[in-house]
Amino acid sequence: MRRGPFKRRNGVELDLDDIQATVLRRRPEPYYGTHALVEILDQQQGRQALGLLREQVAAVDTPFESSPAWTAVAITYQGLVALGVPESSLATFPHNFCEGMAARAKQLRDEGPNDPRGWQPPFGSGRVHLAISVYAASEAGWQARVADYQSRLASFPGLRVVYQQDFGAQPGDRNAFGYKDGFTQPVVQGSGEPAHPGDGEPIKAGEFVLGYPSETGVPLPQPQPDALGRNGTYVVFRKYQSHVAAFNEYLHRNASTAAARELLAAKLVGRWRSGAPLALAPAHDDPDLGADDNRNNDFRYGNDQQCLVTPRGAHIRRMNPRDTQMSILANVNIRRIIRRSTTYGTPLPADAVRDDGQERGLDFIALGVRAIDNVEFLQSEWVSSGNFMGLGKERDPMLGIQERNPYFTVPGTPPRRVKGIQSFNTLRGGEYLFMPSLTALDWLANLPDTV
Structure with a gap:
């Protein structure tokens, strides 16, 4: 259930109470977290689990002080199929998202050692349906949030965690090569995120969140119905x-x-x-x-x-x-x-x-409405x-x-x-994933069994 109307920031109206926090909220520094990939073996249990996970997904406007750890949920095309999304809605998703990353190896120039045939299981297998990510500002908050989603999934034998990886900032917030990372994020109109010198002019929100004007002046195509597509975005996940x-x-x-x-x-x-x-x-x-x-x-x-x-x-x-x-x-x-x-x-x-x-x-x-194309x-x-x-x-x-x-x-x-x-x-x-809005998570969790 939506908690309120539009939130206006910098003259731009965004449904900040409906967009997943990860889309527009920068991760904390230092940060702790876990990525988990889940296979849905039972359609009804998949929807029920999604409904429970929805309770832990923070929106952009959730105060950081009250939610220093948050959960993000994204879904692959095969996950939408496993949940029983109607064909009429599946047909409104972009072709490259529906094909999946492994099938797009030629377009990505994923060859030689990057060829999908050598990928770590379960990537590219069609068994990845849900992606659950936990981000936290403290080790204790991270462990508590991971234990929470694990306990929620444990009651559903029709779901299987097929991959889990912990992550976290290295000393000094460095990457594996010892470099401080995470610079040069785009400034999204209406996001409320602070802009710093050199970040460039704000970019239309519709480049990053579905349902708003893009740099072309009009919203980019979104999945249908509106409850499924609006306030969502696409995610590209590549493990190196x-x-x-x-x-x-x-x-x-x-x-x-x-x-x-x-x-x-x-x-x-x-x-x-x-x-x-x-x-x-x-x-x-x-x-x-x-x-x-x-x-x-x-x-x-x-x-x-x-x-x-x-x-x-x-x-x-x-x-x-x-x-x-x-x-x-x-x-x-x-x-x-x-x-x-x-x-x-x-x-x-x-x-x-x-x-x-x-x-x-x-x-x-990478997140954005054009993330897969980009x-x-x-x-x-x-x-x-x-x-x-x-x-x-x-x-x-x-x-x-x-x-x-x-x-x-x-x-x-x-x-x-x-x-x-x-x-x-x-x-x-x-994997290519779709990150639904909170409204869309509710919509998916309550799909009729006759679908």
Whole structure:
């Protein structure tokens, strides 16, 4: 049951009491959590369980102080089928969502070690129906919320947890490679989230939440009926295993001093490990800058079109070109995604050049009405090709699956091609999901048995 009418913020009306908190609420720092994937074996029990889980799903307007831990629920196309959603509604979902990520491997350029045939079960098997994610600001809050959803599911033998992974921020909120992460989130009109210098102009809410005007001026197509589609969004989940030792070894092989290694690492990423961007700290890391949200994203590339400071192929410049002059033009605003990525596994020592066999990496999580289209575009064009930047076959240095004789270009006089770059992240699985509104969760939980 909706708790109230529209909430107006910055002149934009959004149903903040109906949109799942994860869509517009930034995760806490530090953060703790768990991702669980569930298979529905019994349609009626699946609906009943969804009704119970709905009670723990926080809306955007839920005060953080009263809900420092919250649950998010998303559903795959096969999950909608398992719940008995009518064919007339299923037909209104986008084609790529219905096909699923594994079937879209060609469009995503998921080949070689990223091929779905080598994914970790149960990803890509059709057995993933529900995704439950818990985010918390404290370890105690996280454990309590996980115990809560586990107890709710335990009473339904027709549901099976087929995957569960804990995650959490590394010391200093770093990712597996030791980098502070989570910068450059789009500013969503009406979200109420604070904007920081450099975040760019607010983007129409309809790019991220169904039912509102998009950058085109009109709402993008949404699933029907309105109770199912409105205030929902799409989620792309891609689990990467990070090869940290290989990254460290590459730096050691191509730079003779610790300072040179850190500079090369910054050139690959576009930021120093503290989060300080090369664009503002070109010579050395600046932890104070990296920690300052009012400065660490306040930069553009217009005064560095020759890319002497931030290489054209650096990871963050590829993923958000800002005002870079591109060989192939693209509307950057409609390519923006909300990122809720999480880090899993224990950190490897910063100087380790041999892998310890432990699993660690990144759960890349993108949200938005165009999230599936955008990730397929980013993967095929901006990660797996360099044409849009005039870099030919050169691929993203952090996410790209490298071809034979790969290299990374560090511009200069003369430019330096750092050869032997490896694939530092391998895809272990992924899914396309729909994150319903609270109203839609109620609608799904109360589907008639005759369907």
